[in-house]
Amino acid sequence: MVYYLITCRSLTYAQRAARALERAGITASVMRTPKGLSKEGCSYCVKVSERRGALALDILRDTDTRISRVFLLYPTGETREVGL
Secondary structure: OOEEEEEEOOHHHHHHHHHHHHHOOOOOEEEEOOOOOOOOOOOEEEEEEHHHHHHHHHHHHHOOOOOOOEEEEOOOOOEEEEOO
16 A cells, blocks of 8 residues: 655654644554655654545645655655655
């Protein structure tokens, strides 16, 4: 299964993003950003299924939630950055 990884600069922002998505009915989990994807060093991300990813990004934009970058995570472990 393919997932969106929506990176945030801190655990607090990631938790806020996950709560906003959960309120909208989108399952989201908070995790540490995989090594190599974070420019800041220590960051966290919100993991969302690919089929709900576009809606999740719209919700986060509408709620003015701060996000840093967005990646697709493939079953092989490969990642690819996608535009905001």
